[in-house]
Amino acid sequence: MFGKDSNEKRCATIESKLVEYLDGRAHPAERHAVEQHLSVCASCRLRAEEFRALWGALDDLPPISPSPAFDASLRARIAAEPARRSFWDWMPSPRLAFAVTTLIVMSAWLSSSPSVTTNPSGMGQAIQANKVTVESDFGMIRDLPVLENFDVVSKFDALSELPVSPGASTTEGTKETR
Amino acid sequence: MARTDVQLMLDVKAGDEQSFELLLRKYRTPLVNFLYRMVRDTAVAEDLAQEVFLRVYRARQQYAPSAKFTTWMFRIATNLALNSVRDNRHRQMEISMDQSVDTGENEQPALEVPDRAPSVEQELVARCRAELILKAIHSLPEKQRAAVLLHKYQELDYDEIARVLECSESALKSLLFRAYETLRVELAPLVSPTVRVDRVPVDRSGQPAC
Numbered sequence: 001m002f003g004k005d006s007n008e009k010r011c012a013t014i015e016s017k018l019v020e021y022l023d024g025r026a027h028p029a030e031r032h033a034v035e036q037h038l039s040v041c042a043s044c045r046l047r048a049e050e051f052r053a054l055w056g057a058l059d060d061l062p063p064i065s066p067s068p069a070f071d072a073s074l075r076a077r078i079a080a081e082p083a084r085r086s087f088w089d090w091m092p093s094p095r096l097a098f099a100v101t102t103l104i105v106m107s108a109w110l111s112s113s114p115s116v117t118t119n120p121s122g123m124g125q126a127i128q129a130n131k132v133t134v135e136s137d138f139g140m141i142r143d144l145p146v147l148e149n150f151d152v153v154s155k156f157d158a159l160s161e162l163p164v165s166p167g168a169s170t171t172e173g174t175k176e177t178r
Numbered sequence: 179m180a181r182t183d184v185q186l187m188l189d190v191k192a193g194d195e196q197s198f199e200l201l202l203r204k205y206r207t208p209l210v211n212f213l214y215r216m217v218r219d220t221a222v223a224e225d226l227a228q229e230v231f232l233r234v235y236r237a238r239q240q241y242a243p244s245a246k247f248t249t250w251m252f253r254i255a256t257n258l259a260l261n262s263v264r265d266n267r268h269r270q271m272e273i274s275m276d277q278s279v280d281t282g283e284n285e286q287p288a289l290e291v292p293d294r295a296p297s298v299e300q301e302l303v304a305r306c307r308a309e310l311i312l313k314a315i316h317s318l319p320e321k322q323r324a325a326v327l328l329h330k331y332q333e334l335d336y337d338e339i340a341r342v343l344e345c346s347e348s349a350l351k352s353l354l355f356r357a358y359e360t361l362r363v364e365l366a367p368l369v370s371p372t373v374r375v376d377r378v379p380v381d382r383s384g385q386p387a388c
Contacts, residue, residue, distance in 0.1 A: 019329075019354045025336070050362050050369050057368040058330050058361075061311045062304070066210045067224060071202065074228045078235055 010037055011044055018044075022051055183247035190238045198238075201247075202231060208332060209255055215327050216259035218316050226258045246338060253342045256324050263320050307368060314364035322357035329354055 014037045020026045021034040038045045181189070181197075183204075189197035209230055214223035233254050315323055321343060328339045340350045362369060 015355055016348070016351055019351055019358065020336075047359075047362070051358055053369045054358060054362050054365060055330065057307070057365055058311060060304070060307050060368075061215075061331075062308060063207065063211050064214055064220065066206050066227070067220075070206060070210070070224055070228070073224075074202070074231055077228055077232055081232075081236070 011041060014038075014041075014044055018048060018051065022048065022055070184243040187234075187238070187241050187243070187247055190235075191241045198235060201234070205248075205251060206231075209251070212252070212255060212327055212332060213259055215312065215315055215331070216256075216320075216323060217262055218312060222262060226255070226262060229258055230255045245341060248332070248334065249338045249341050252328060252332065252334065252338075256328075256342050259324065260320050310365060310368060314361050317364060318357050318360060322353055322360070325350060325353045326357045326361070 014034055017026060017030050017034050021031055026034065038048055181200075183201065186197040186201050190201070206227060209227040210223055213226045213230075214220055217223055217226070230251060234251060315326060318326065324343060325339060328334045328342060329336075334342070336347050336350055340347045343350060343353075345353070
């Protein structure tokens with residue numbers, strides 16, 4: 001009885017290796033273990049033989065051919081796809097996408113921030129001048145790795161970079177960075 | 179020198195439509211066969227196969243070869259097939275021996291026959307065996323079914339199949355063992371050493387198995 005139990009355990013162990021063994025993909029040690037067991041276990045040996053016969057029988061399942069209309073139908077489905085290219089599809093990398101996103105967000109924020117001048121009549125000109133100055137000073141466009149440096153970006157204080165236009169109030173003037 | 183599947187897909191990503199055609203020609207038959215054997219409905223199988231190619235095409239811009247192309251493609255196919263089977267959206271058509279012999283309409287999928295014209299009896303035997311095999315495979319739980327089809331007919335490696343089925347290699351080998359164990363019993367008329375391949379298989383009582 002003790003021997004029968006241990007043999008059953010060996011059968012269970014071999015079962016997990018049988019497919020790999022019959023595939024010819026078992027490691028040498030495992031192949032040896034399976035062959036050892038098959039030489040003494042009639043039921044596992046029968047199972048292995050029937051697995052081989054089964055695989056041979058499964059080969060009898062003939063393949064089917066796609067219908068003649070398959071390719072044309074697929075092309076029609078592809079042609080019906082909506083044009084999905086968006087601005088972001090042009091981005092070759094996520095890092096560049098992040099950099100451009102940051103630029104756009106900051107541009108929008110800068111253009112919506114209060115002007116440094118309190119002169120209503122000159123406000124439009126001041127804003128325009130600030131925009132030109134900001135954009136022309138945007139060395140970040142030329143130096144994208146700066147945008148990838150979070151330490152730099154987090155400490156960047158845009159207002160401190162803006163030049164003070166002549167005659168403007170200095171109440172909200174430049175701040176000291178850091 | 180022939181380009182690899184990964185190279186072809188990268189060329190598709192670069193805008194080369196001809197490379198997509200090459201992938202289509204290479205994999206449409208294996209995909210249709212895999213899906214037909216999963217869902218046992220030719221119309222559904224072709225619809226799903228087209229969906230696989232459509233998804234491959236849609237994903238071309240974001241394609242990054244982190245695995246073999248076949249692993250990716252069959253993963254899409256397997257998920258679609260499992261969803262189709264589980265949702266039971268499509269009626270499962272039984273391929274009957276009567277339909278294959280009597281009707282003029284081609285409800286039976288077109289089998290690829292060898293060049294020698296088979297006799298009527300040979301064709302009958304072949305269809306009977308095919309019917310038994312299909313029925314037995316289709317009786318397997320879906321994941322075992324997919325495992326057998328990918329292992330036996332698509333000849334994917336264990337690690338590939340494990341990735342497709344999202345399980346470990348050891349779990350996959352257990353899956354395969356249980357599946358083949360079931361098929362060994364279901365297809366006993368075909369597996370017995372005394373069976374004759376030129377005769378209609380018989381069951382244990384000696385009656386025709388199909």
